[in-house]
Amino acid sequence: MRITYRDKQYETKPNITARDAIKKLGLDPESVLVVVNGKLTTDDVVLREGDEVKLVAVVSGG
């Protein structure tokens, strides 16, 4: 399953929560928002094969 974060793509196994996927990528769950198939969602959602997952960095601007 493919996850996009800051214009880069990462592969992870499906059927895990978004929160676990975020941790597997070495990110802090507090630092990102989860968008699945174009819809903003909570990080306890279980990601399925074929889902289009985008992590939006919370910190932006400057």
Add this chain to the structure above:
Amino acid sequence: MRHHKLALCAEHYGEWFVAQTERAIEKYRMFSRDERVLVAVSGGKDSLALWDALLRLGYHADGLYIALGINDPIPYSDASLEKTRKFVDSGEWRVAKDDAPLAPRPTLYIVDIPAAYGKTIPEIARAKMRGQGRPCAACGLTKRYVMNRLALEKGYTVLATGHNLDDEIAVLFQNTLRWQTGYLARQAPVLPASREGLVKKVKPFCRFYERETATYALARSIDYIYDECPHAGGNLTNFYKTLLNQLETESPGSKLSFYLEFLRARGEGAFEQFNRVEELHACELCGQPTSAPERCAFCRMWNVSRIVE
């Protein structure tokens, strides 16, 4: 929102967010409905979300965008101005909350620093060797000056910025680590117009987590700039934000309680003895308040005194 033990759908989240914004404005007595508010907008999530929320609440809120000329290695300033203009043109902010009247189209003031002063922020920082290789000090000084001056010249009594809880506690953490008691004494949701020539500054989002303002912007389909300023990478503020997020992950609510307990202690006078009133006088060039003997820091850095719309 683990710290609030609350889960909301997008529509109700938007309502909660706007209501919480109004609650903060009232709790800290930031401004009334009769006052004209100038919102400092950067094209980022916080400032556009703030402008959007204030307009939905029916406040008279106009925007100020400061073009800093930061376009290397990515066109950061140009892109953020485009996002800001797009927000005004989109009319998204026209959806009013409850019975609040529909806001008229707000004014967007644009101050173009390179056009007005002949250099971009990175150029002036290099030329004056300010900030140890980073333009952040020159940027902050320029923005504070222009915001205050334009607000005064255009007759706004309040300047609102999109500082969120994470911004506030990163500064609080830094000042606590160094026991910067003078800074601790002055950190607050409202900085009053303490003397003539200084406009009141308010932070209506000071109790919102950064992820809450980002959530609101996404839920409202506000098209904001996702990129960080190219000069922000590796700065101390972001490092402290990362540390505090680790704490929040292990102990939800820690960030909010750090800030609220600080405000409580401050309100009880814990730092009052360190709140020294600086003697200010008018800059001999531009007339803005300064503690420097002759010219203010801005006029010394830029060596000019003019502003453009």
